[in-house]
Amino acid sequence: MPTGSEAGPRRPAVVVTARRVLGGRPNVVHVIPLTRTIRQSSTEVVIHPNGGNGLAAPSSAQCQHIRSVATTRVHGCTGNVGPVVLGELREVLALLMDL
16 A cells, blocks of 8 residues: 555556566566646646547656566556656656666
């Protein structure tokens, strides 16, 4: 269960585990949870709905809440954020983790 300002237990998320790792069918993947609450935060990336990502409303990817989850907790795929948004997510993660 979430504590403080952590993201809630079940919500849409962007899987950011490397493709080469996913090819090995891992037991755990890394995800960035999404929220419909749009904040002006440098640690979040706004994703607008389009035909490829399957979102129903603008959503914010909460990079500050990246987490590891068991693959058994992943319930399907609704779409793909595409290379531009993925690049933005990578930039924010790199800043957060000082990479």
